[in-house]
Amino acid sequence: MKRIIISHETRQLFRSGAFRALLLLVAGALAFAAFSGQRSIDRQVDGAMAATAFEDAQRAKMRADTEAYEARLAAQGGKYEFAGARHAPGAGPPQGTNAGVVGAQTAKYLTLPPTGLASFAVGQSDIQLNYVPVSMNPTHTTTNNLELENPLNLMTGSFDIAFVLIFLLPIFILAISYDLLSSEKERGTLAMILAHPISLKELLASKIIARAGVLVASILGLGLVALFAVGTNLDSADTWARFSLWMAATLLYSMFWFAMAVMVNVYGRNSAANGIALAGTWLALVVVLPTLVSLLATTIYPAPSRMELTVAARDAQTDAEKTYMARLDEYYYDHLEFIPEGDERATDFLTVAMANRNAIEKAVRPLYDEFQGQLNRQESLVQRFQFVSPAIMMQLALNEVSGTSADRYEHFLNQAYDFHARWGEYFSVKFLQRDPLKPADYDQFPAFEYQEEPFGTVLMRLVPSLLGMIVLLTGALLIPFLRLRRYQVATS
């Protein structure tokens, strides 16, 4: 009997024009989302490549100058010397021999590679650039990154697969199941069906299985198509592990909304009342609660003002400049081995600038740490409050699965800061020792390779969101299960 009902419901669904239109709409939205998610990722990858190519070309040109200089010396004789920093082209050794110039005036772009599923959820990756410039400038300028996207579009957000799943999919689910029982009741067919050897529970289960089967299979299938169409690293196990987690999250989230429809239906109200209740639930869970949690996070742990940071950095700069001889002595006190011969300190603007940067770095570091600290506290508050809304859990899970989460970005930034220190150290030592850079030294510059987080770490961060959804789903199933006994089939 159950099988008959499932196949009947499935046939019914496909025969209904509204359902076919909805399914087409879902497919269209997913295709568009996959396409635009991929565009967003491609744009970043191309941008990273262009920036890297430009800076590498700058250094290559400096290296070519030193090669020419070396060749000239080999022909004419003479000592390979260190050039003072200049504003304008001039005679003498090329600027490429000056490690301070190379380290400060060219940047090294570090790239956070997108995961195979990056186009599934753009997350914060449209705001936090996945390539950051590292030079000898203070650390906090590294993240003053300049993603150029139109702020209007950033405000609106991306039309990515995560959006289709979190916002639109529930609406489709509710549209095909808000009148699961109420329509049968209103048409008077419910009592007739239940006259057959089938319980109300089985009937409800069959109806849900038919709908969920068709919709969820379509979504997961379309996800697979999207992965093949726009995914990258298809031969990597990581991509497939991420895709399985994506399927699990999508399944849980869809089932939650089907359970909501069932829950509302067992209260026995009419279809219109069910529609209102479900639309209101959707609004509360997907729109209102996430904004309230976000408001709570920014109210309890507000970030300090970026304007304040700017003013503090400038105060430190003025202070450093006004007392720069003292600063310089302090700096050399830490680096006794670098004191150059003679007294050329006072006229060397690069040395002064380096001492300044040091002072600014020290002065703004506490403020900067406060930004990261408040952000981390906001994120952990969101982690705790995510359980109030499946939409928040789903968003966190999808960002995690796609590798566009705040945690992965911080993991990348920490590596970038370490590299920043290595890069600065390499060039400042050479510079302070007035050790001229030779062409071969260009091969010895610190290199950066992003170390991906172990998959276990990603999984651990996913657990709360997935578990939360499981608990919520169980709760949403349990209530109608208990309530069903009191359902009145006949309207009095």
Added chain:
Amino acid sequence: MIASIARKEFSEIVRDGRFKWTAGIMALLLLTALAAGYQKYNAHMAMQSLAQDQTNYQWLNQGDKNPHSGAHYGNYAFKPAGPLAFFDNGISNYAGTALFMEAHKQNFAIGRPATDQSSIGRFGDLSGAMILQLLMPLLIIFLGFTAFSGERESGTLRQVLSMGVSNRQLLWGKALGIGTAVLLVVGACVLIGGLALSLTGLHAEGESLGLRVTLMTASYLLYAAIFLFLTLAVSAWAKNARTALMVMVGFWAFVGFLAPKAAGEISRIVHPTPAFGQWMADMRGHQMRGIDGVPPFVRFEQESRAIFAEYGAETIAELPVYVGALRLQKFEEYDFPVFDEHYGRLRDSYINQRRLQDRLGVVAPTLPLRSLSMALAGTDLIRHIDFADAAETYRRDMVTRINAYLGEAAASLNTAGGVLVSDQEVFGIVPPFEFRSQGLGATLDEHGGNLIALVLWLLASLGLALWAVRRLRVEED
């Protein structure tokens, strides 16, 4: 007759427990949003004016140094919040707040609040505007979808029409009744909010606040009326209440959630925004090549004869101005058109994207309303571009003044070595930075189309409602 229908509709709605709940929740959210918005606005404004005063002071008191070093030290421009930002924060979270103005370089505004927010911030801000744009229409739909379809189902439509009430009277009466109930909720909150504000005050001299509030109110009333008449039209057209509800909820989800994102994405496909890395490499390459293919150093050599002739000098020694300052100024000027071209390209892509999104308002009234609301709140793209332009104008004026001073004061350095050191008095030749918005006029020129779009939507929904009630037949029932 209309009045008594309206009265009946109104009291029926207000007596319903569901109305009390939905209205109560909405009022609570609206008040929370306004309070949070006002707190944020106040904190931003206090910090902005403090920071601007401080950096203006820092510019003057940066210590005795060479004027060109002073220009490198530069100044910052901090963006004030729009006059009605507490109601509609617009793009403020996603646009920079601090713009560095220094010698040689045009910069972007940095410090976007969104980077200091958790990822959940992307669900959007709970603001007064968001509630009126998204929640109010749903309230209207909930209150209105049964207006005709419900009466048809319960059989009272036949009775009412048999009493000699015309279909139109019925439409106007119901619209009036539901409209009053909605206004009761929204209007009360807006009044309370407005009253609280007038006690605390807004920093908005010369921003024509009254006109802004009036136009804002008018836009949201238009928007509410669009949903009201559409709901009534669908309610009269649909066979039963649940179909009416589903059609309207679907429409609401489409215009409120799907359309803005789709419009944003479409506008990006039609007018792509360059990626930072690509754009930066293009511009810096262009700077090095020179605007017309002549690199700055070469060009200065080529032009130096003409420059010398301008001053009636043959040799450097005869120049009445410092050649270093001349070169600095020329190099700045060589870069101006390069900056104009590349920053202009970016700005044009933004503007074109925004215009296209506005035009897509023909399929979703939320788009023109959203655009109009941000513009009137002073938190839109036009205002942001206005700010960036003001900062760049200031920067160019700053370096020009400093270079002019350096040229005159350091003429002796042409032949002798040394460094010119200046003090506070010299840095005082650059006036402090203060942002003055271009006012409402420019904004309105750009947004006339959006207002027209809303009016057209209203006329269309009104027409649809009239058409739907005309074909309302008792026999159909």
